[in-house]
Amino acid sequence: MAFKSLLLATGETTKESEDTINDLRINLIIDGISKLSKEPLRDLLLNRLTKKEDIIYRQRILKDIEKPEILKILSGFSQNLDRVKQYIELSKKSTFEITAHGWHLEAALLYIETVETMYNSLSNLEIESKGLNEFVDFLKNYTSSNEFETLKNDAKNVKRQLNDITFMVSIRENKVNISKFNNEQRLDEKIKNVFSKLISYEVEQLDFELIESHILSNVEERILELAKRLDPEPFAALSDFFKKHRDFIEKTIDQFNREIQFFLAYLNYIEPIKRSGLSFCFPEIVERDNEIHFKNSFDLALAKQLSDKGERVVTNDLSINNSEKILLVTGPNQGGKTTFARMIGQLFYFASLGLMVPGTEVKIFLCDHIYTHFEKEEKVQSKKGKLEDELTRAKSILDSATNRSIIILNEIFSATALEDAYFLAEFVIRRIINLGALAVFVTFMHKLKRIDSSIVPLTSNVDPKNPSIRTFKITKKETEGRSFAIYLAEKYCLTYDCLKERLKNES
């Protein structure tokens, strides 16, 4: 089979609403990933796959790419190809012939090396995915083609001739002389030997910021012209090469480079998060009726933000069987409830892009849509207006959701009188239960769990020793009290037991 694409086996996709993308902070994640690539990735990241086989096609390719040895090869390839393109740009911009042809030759040399290196290293490795294997086959044919061989021989030959040139330059006041090189005695080594003896302290090194403009000065151009006059042949060969090999980049190589950006940018994006000790895994896509679960998962946007500051986000686990439909998340403020809800939405979203998701083990179904309803921090608006908006939004979600949908409700009806809020929330929950959709309901109304046995109560926890410290773990646990002085000593780990451990570790 000839190589077609790394991204799409069949090609059907779907999108989520702007509200969902913003509420789940997926917009931040997409921005972050897009920034890591020169190719446009937004569209790819906004289009979710709808078929399990397409997801698996991408997952397999990503599993290959994620292997450190393959990742290294492909990142290197992609960086080098970017440089090849920069060189070509420089060649096009340059008005001085020796330079223009020079950049063109550099581009060709780097291209040849890049393609060969990639083929040589990939062909020695075990590759499992269909998509990548087809590409390696393509490389095999291309690198042994006549077209490629000629390009390679010509380029190396010209470069060798240019490398052999050495000449002398002498400057005195405003006069410059260029002459043949006669092995004149080196002055720099002598200076180095004598002066190094004076250096016995490590001092701040001087770094010159010489602005090496790619545009040559008139003086440098004149020197090069005279060097060409001293030794014309290599320059003639350079000019011939330029005419013979104007456009040398193969179009499949170009396409491949564009497509791997999707995977590379995502891997780059999650790399610092992984380094901070968090895990990602390939989600297993199961049927709607199966038990779903995740272990050590987290909010990707928050993890990214924290890992930039050198901190690590708290992870959470959850298993839900088929009879559990509504996750009712309650607990103290700032305890990680909203983050937990976002995380669940993100898991479903990124799983359907064929990417790895936060966690050590994730089992999830392919949802048709993710609906979110987050409390908006509205400007000046009457309570009535706000409630009306909330209800309208809730209705539109309930009208379009199916039993394959995810519904995430975050602190809705919180501005309403408590009695009304309970009444409305109960109504919404009953509708969701009837639909059979999976919902996450973040609320302060913990009594809602009494409505139905399919409601799973979850609580954001605090540190049992110090109720002011949030653990950001979403589970069920009670708190306990402590006496003041010992509690303080414990806070600094200065009780006997704690201190003993510390001192043991330090000695």
Place this chain on the structure above:
Amino acid sequence: MKVNLLYKNKNLKKLKIGEIEENLLKDLGLSIIIEEMSKGDELTKEIATQVLIQPLTDQEEIIYRQEIVKDALENINLFEALNRLADDVIESKRKALFWIMNKKPSSVLFSNVRMLEILIDHLLELKRIFENPGRVQSQGLKRLIEDTNKTLTQDYTNHLKQLIKVLEFRETMSFSAKLGIANRLSNFVLRLKEDKGSFLKIFSKDRGYSFTIDERDEAGFRALSEIKDRVLIDIAKLVYTATMSILRFFEILKEETSLYIAVSNLHKTIKSKGYWVCFPKINNDFPQRHIQDLYDLSLMLVTNNRIVPNDLYQKGELTTFIVGANQGGKTTFLRSLGIAQIMFQSGLFVPAKNFSSHICSGIFTHFKKEEDINLESGKLDDELKRMDEIVKRVKPHTLILQNESFASTNEQEGSEIATQILKAFKENNIEVFYVTHMYTLAKAFLEKQGVNYLVVEVDNKSMRTFKLKPGKPLSTSFGKDLFYKVFGGVT
């Protein structure tokens, strides 16, 4: 060539003075001693402070410094001459207006070559001073003299002067070049082209091709000097590094000799006030101290009253409680021990007639803070926090001096916390001297091995002698005494 007069093989690091160090300086009154040493000189003050907050933990380093201190006490003239020379260098650097940082290699080279010429003269002056140094017994000074003579041979200095002439580039500058990426000029190598001043020869027709930049072509001149800059970049860096390294040498010479001059100052003051010092001996057993007539040096410097000295015999006791009557000299004793231990481990003499001690891996103070007495609720928290910071840095053989620690809460709770901490310290070979009035705490260790009690001596008229003697804690403090003293003898 390195100065290395403070350490055998490194320079004094300038540590950030954090809360722990500030407490140490203040709690022990080290700042008073530092003031006396530096006599208002800011640099000396900084160096003395840094030396005292970084006690040595290596026996050889301590001896290395002690030897140099002895040289300084005998032969201060040499140290003063070196200090003046270093001052001259620093002064010429300041005066060298041409020595303005410029980011271009050719001008950096030009200005540094000129600075280098000045520095070489000063190096030769250093060599001259060392021709007739006076008494030198320490290996540190001997090595510096030897290094100086070995580096600055006649031959070498001649060579150096010649090269400096070449680097002024009054004649033609020649270099070889190759073609680099995209045929840019690259791989510049500065070379000697036989010229013999006959500039016409190089630029004659049979020697390649030439061109001339028009006198009014400003861009052309700029481009030409850019090329020169690219050629000279490595050499400019090298010469800059050499210049800076020599300047650094003199800066360090200034700093390190300043310390020894300060030590000599302190010695003179102590003698003039009629007090004694001795050079300490190092004990290899831990913990073991034998100290006679130890006094609080910082107190001595600010008072005209005669101070009561104390003795300390310690053999194997990790935890020492200092208890007894208020204002009986407990804190003064704690301070005098801390000061002496720090001076000992800084390689200096100590304020005692006889002093031998083991080496501590660190010295910390945890003193009750007077100033935040009002913030009762936050005070225990603050005390624990300070202790936590200390614990982060303790190792076995660390010495912690505690003065009424954890007295900010009630005796029951304070003793509870302190007992737990002391127990863990003791089990981990961490040494503690603890001034306390908390009987509950002192009592808790009564039956334990390796615990010492020093008690304020009270003579038969209930008068404090300011002497501390081995004894046992009593259940009441002597606060009553003070009450009677202030309110009169009401019974």
